[in-house]
Structures are given as structure tokens and as C-alpha cells.
Amino acid sequence: MCVLGLGLIGGSLMRAAAAAGREVFGYNRSVEAVAAAKVDGFDATENLDEALRRAAERDALIVLAVPVPALRHLLEHIRDAAPACPLTDVTSVKGAVLDEVREVGLLPNFVGGHPMAGTAHSGWSAGYAELFTGAPWVVSVDDHVDARVWTLVAQLALDCHAVVVPARSDEHDAAAATISHLPHLFAETLAVIAGEVPLAFALAAGSFRDGTRVAATAPDLVRAMCEANADQLLPTLEQAIDRLTRARDTLAATGSVADLVETGHAARMRYDSFSRPEIITTVVGDGNWRAELAAAGRAGGVIRSAQPVLGNQGRSRQSPP
Amino acid sequence: MCVLGLGLIGGSLMRAAAAAGREVFGYNRSVEAVAAAKVDGFDATENLDEALRRAAERDALIVLAVPVPALRHLLEHIRDAAPACPLTDVTSVKGAVLDEVREVGLLPNFVGGHPMAGTAHSGWSAGYAELFTGAPWVVSVDDHVDARVWTLVAQLALDCHAVVVPARSDEHDAAAATISHLPHLFAETLAVIAGEVPLAFALAAGSFRDGTRVAATAPDLVRAMCEANADQLLPTLEQAIDRLTRARDTLAATGSVADLVETGHAARMRYDSFSRPEIITTVVGDGNWRAELAAAGRAGGVIRSAQPVLGNQGRSRQSPP
Numbered sequence: 001m002c003v004l005g006l007g008l009i010g011g012s013l014m015r016a017a018a019a020a021g022r023e024v025f026g027y028n029r030s031v032e033a034v035a036a037a038k039v040d041g042f043d044a045t046e047n048l049d050e051a052l053r054r055a056a057e058r059d060a061l062i063v064l065a066v067p068v069p070a071l072r073h074l075l076e077h078i079r080d081a082a083p084a085c086p087l088t089d090v091t092s093v094k095g096a097v098l099d100e101v102r103e104v105g106l107l108p109n110f111v112g113g114h115p116m117a118g119t120a121h122s123g124w125s126a127g128y129a130e131l132f133t134g135a136p137w138v139v140s141v142d143d144h145v146d147a148r149v150w151t152l153v154a155q156l157a158l159d160c161h162a163v164v165v166p167a168r169s170d171e172h173d174a175a176a177a178t179i180s181h182l183p184h185l186f187a188e189t190l191a192v193i194a195g196e197v198p199l200a201f202a203l204a205a206g207s208f209r210d211g212t213r214v215a216a217t218a219p220d221l222v223r224a225m226c227e228a229n230a231d232q233l234l235p236t237l238e239q240a241i242d243r244l245t246r247a248r249d250t251l252a253a254t255g256s257v258a259d260l261v262e263t264g265h266a267a268r269m270r271y272d273s274f275s276r277p278e279i280i281t282t283v284v285g286d287g288n289w290r291a292e293l294a295a296a297g298r299a300g301g302v303i304r305s306a307q308p309v310l311g312n313q314g315r316s317r318q319s320p321p
Numbered sequence: 322m323c324v325l326g327l328g329l330i331g332g333s334l335m336r337a338a339a340a341a342g343r344e345v346f347g348y349n350r351s352v353e354a355v356a357a358a359k360v361d362g363f364d365a366t367e368n369l370d371e372a373l374r375r376a377a378e379r380d381a382l383i384v385l386a387v388p389v390p391a392l393r394h395l396l397e398h399i400r401d402a403a404p405a406c407p408l409t410d411v412t413s414v415k416g417a418v419l420d421e422v423r424e425v426g427l428l429p430n431f432v433g434g435h436p437m438a439g440t441a442h443s444g445w446s447a448g449y450a451e452l453f454t455g456a457p458w459v460v461s462v463d464d465h466v467d468a469r470v471w472t473l474v475a476q477l478a479l480d481c482h483a484v485v486v487p488a489r490s491d492e493h494d495a496a497a498a499t500i501s502h503l504p505h506l507f508a509e510t511l512a513v514i515a516g517e518v519p520l521a522f523a524l525a526a527g528s529f530r531d532g533t534r535v536a537a538t539a540p541d542l543v544r545a546m547c548e549a550n551a552d553q554l555l556p557t558l559e560q561a562i563d564r565l566t567r568a569r570d571t572l573a574a575t576g577s578v579a580d581l582v583e584t585g586h587a588a589r590m591r592y593d594s595f596s597r598p599e600i601i602t603t604v605v606g607d608g609n610w611r612a613e614l615a616a617a618g619r620a621g622g623v624i625r626s627a628q629p630v631l632g633n634q635g636r637s638r639q640s641p642p
Contacts, residue, residue, distance in 0.1 A: 117526060138524065165524060174518055176524065178517075180528050187585065188581050189561055190499070191589040192564060192584050193557060194499040194500050199619050202622075203459065204437075205457065206535075207505060211504035214527075215585045215588070215589035227572070230573075237565060240565065256544070261505075263513050264536045265536055265537070271516070272537065297520065301523075
């Protein structure tokens, strides 16, 4: 497999895939990241066309591991040099990536992916093989997806010790707006507001540290994901502002925040008891498999081991290049 | 010393004070909590007047460790049974407590306190002696505070291995609104909004878990602290809504969240590099000591060992009852 982009996610993916025994090579545009990867014993180059020629020769799975704004440049090179390779990504926004892939004509080979893992650090040196262990890894089941490519991508996630959550790109993005992009904007807001009050940093403890942890993420990365998901983030942000405004109005009028606090606590309790049943009955490629997997993922279902594939009912553990 | 209320904070305080070699006894209105404390080897009673008579006989430091709504009842009993005892509290809102104490006429003996420590759990069984280790513990330096009582309260915090942050009650409350009460309301809001979106809980990872952790706190405790600090929380909430509204408007108009994200990141970086110089030059009771300590606390200063006291320049380590 071929990883394009060797930052936190791409670099961790390279390490995790290598640890799983896969043959993996990578590209990064910066000489420094490539040098660092090589020092750590990995096969990396800053020559994009060389990486893509090699991927084309081996029909390697290509993984896009760059922020959304950098995608177009890579996709155009892939279209020219490796148009038949199976293709996935690890980007936090799926709709915007789908649009880019569609526009360059690579949709038939593409299955979007998103490992829900990260740290506040970035770059090759921040990566590690265990980043994905136990994390949900969305593998998209949009209408166009091909069963063979889907299986390759799901196997990559499993090789990285993630659990696969099948989901449609649009549903992923609506969910990501609420569980990732809004939390980032809330964290930034908390940091800004406390930063303006004398004594606040002096007293800050657990709830502030937790609530602002992701504000330490590089601003460009936060912007890239929030801005690429603006269509879903805007209504989510609107709802949040509305909830907070109602809480403020009620607090001012009656002295109570009961409604927000009790509803919030109940929701958090539901989250704590949310179960993750294993998806085991769907045969990939068979009948209505995409809709079946989307429904199972929506209900909390996850895939923990390779799924049966139409025409190959055995559970394959072979690792493709 | 006498601890009134044996929940998470009062119960932890009893354990920490006992571990520091102090003589400590406690009261709780529930027979179950008292029984649990006794089983764990502590001196506890559900008879408030008995506890207060004992405190009065020994001139013990009385610690109010109940939520704001329960304060008045205790304060009236203290006024009747132990009006001369030095008095402090461990409540997360200082202005509301000050008002209550003033109204029952106990202000001269009172120095407010607030250990910035907690967990999402509550009750005697959730407490532990190390809860306060390394935590900032606000000891108020309002205009009325008496040097002797101030020193007793600061020594209690140090005995519990906390660091003392001297602060005025009004400044504490403004800061607490930004670093504790607003984070709680944000956490509740995140939980509510994600709870309404299919797939959100299935994908939730680090940023959601961190951002909603405090939504697991008992709703009554969250309400008690937010509602008791409504005067400070309302303008803070207003600012937060305003920031988020501007971010939404800019995202809708220009596709960018740069302003919020970059300002938030910069504020969080300032927090990470915030230093905590040790306060060593102020003599408690001498001249302008309250204003000096308030200024030092505002600048991040903390007290890590007993301060010199006017008329007793040695650093006393004796533990009063």
C-alpha cells in the first residue's frame, strides 16, 4: 500500500500497517518528514510520481492522508499516474473528499475512510503504530462503493486494530459536526473567554483542561476540518447557539439551568451505556449490502474481523500490497 | 476541625486532614453517610448540634462542605451553637456564600475557600485523601478577612497538599464562571446535540469524550454551582454566545473560522505556559496584605508553604484542632 502524506495520521498508518506485516511505502512533500521516516526505517520518498508509478505497478491501495485543501493536487497526479489503483482516505470530512474525487473521475475506485483517532500533536514524529487501536474507523458505504475496494479498506482498518464502522458519507459528516467539529469550536471559545479574565488561568483545573484540550491542535488542521464540513457544521452550530441562548434566557428569568443540565446529563448517560454490537450477518457485495451496513453502523454496530465477501465466503486474512 | 457535610469534597477533606495528623470530626444529615464514615474509621455524627457543641468547646475550625442551597440551615445552627469558631467553606461559588454568612452575622470569623478539585462522582464513598494534591485551593482575601482565620484556612489547604491561591471572592467567581461553570454548560450542550444525531455516539472519540466528561456530574451539583453564580455566569454565557454567533456568521459568509480558531489556540498556548511563581514576601496581617495577596494570586502566584504571620515571623507548622 501507498500512503500519501506522512503527518500524524499517515505516519501512524504507515507504522501500524508495517507492524501488521504489510508492505507499505509513502510519500511526503517535505524532505524533512521523508528523512525522518527513513531514519525510522520506513520506505518513503518526496517524489510523488515515483510513489504513484510504484503503486500502479503493484495495484497498491493508495491512502490519501493529507488535509482537504491539499487533496486536489494529489488526486490529479493519481488520475494521471495510477488511475486504476484502489483508493481511500483518512480525512475527517467525507462529503468534501467525495466531491473532489468525483470531479477528477476517480470515484469508481474510491471508498472513503476516517479513523476517529488523533492527538493534539502533528507531524511524522508525533505518529505511533497504536494510534488506531480500538478506535472507530469509518469505512463509507455510499451508493457507488465497490465491494472489492470496500473490503480492502476495511481490512486495512482491521490490520491497524481499529473497529470498522460502516456509514454513509453524509451521515458521517453530520455526526462529525456534533462530536468533533463543534467540540473543537467550543474548546476554542472556552480558551478565548477564560483568557480574557484575570485569575482564570490561575484557577483552571479539570473541567477547563478537558474542555480546552483540543484547542491545542494546530489551527490549520482545525480550520481545514471545520471549514470543509461547513454545510453540516453550520446547522449544528446554530443548534448549539440556540440551546445556550435558551439556557441564558431561563437562567436570567428564573435562576435555573435545569433543562439544559438535566437533558445534557441524560444524553451523556446514554452515551456511556451505548453498546457496540458486532456486525456479522452481512455479506459484502450481496444484495442490499451497503444499506444494510449503513443501518447497522447507525445502530452502533461495528466490524471487528473480516466480513464474508460475495463469492468468497471464507474470512480472508491475506494482506494485499 | 469540624467538617459539616461528608460528600465527595467534605469526605475527602476529612480523610486528607486525618492523614495530615489533624484531629477531625464530621457531621452529615444522612445516617448512611455517617455510618459509612464510621466504618472507615472516622469520627462522624448525624447530630448537628452535638458536632457544633464540640466545635465550640475546642474553638475548632468549622468547614462548610455542603452545596449553597443547604448553607443557610447550617449557618443558623452555627450562629446559635458555635458563633466564635473560625469558619470556612469549600463551595465553588464565593459571593453567594459570603452573602449568606453576612446575613447570619458570622462574617468576622469567616474566610471563604474553594479547592479546585473534583470528580464526576459524589458522596462519601467517592472521596479520597489525595483529591486535593497539587490542586489550586482559593483562600479568599476579601476586605473583612481576619489574619488569624486566614492563616488557619491556608494551613488546612497546605495540610491537604493543595497550593493556596489568594483571591477576592468576586474575582474568584468571575474566573470560576469561565473555567468551570461555562465548561459545564458547554459539556451539557455537546451531549444534548450529539444525542440527537444518529451515528454520533457510534463515532464519538476523544474530543467528544473530553468535551462532555463533566456532563456526567450529578445534575443537582451542576445546577447548584451554576445557579448560585448566575450574576457572573450570565455575562460569561453572553460572551460565549456572541463568540459562537460571530464564528457562525463568518463561516456562513466567508467559509472561514480562522478568527475563533487562531484566537482560541493562542489562548490555550498561553494557558499551557502559564507559570505559578511562589508567593513568599507577604506577611499575613501586615499593612496592605489582603490587596498584596490578591494581586499576587491574580498574577498566577501560589503559596506552597506556611506564610509568615504578623507577630509570628517563624513559619508555623502546628496544626490546630
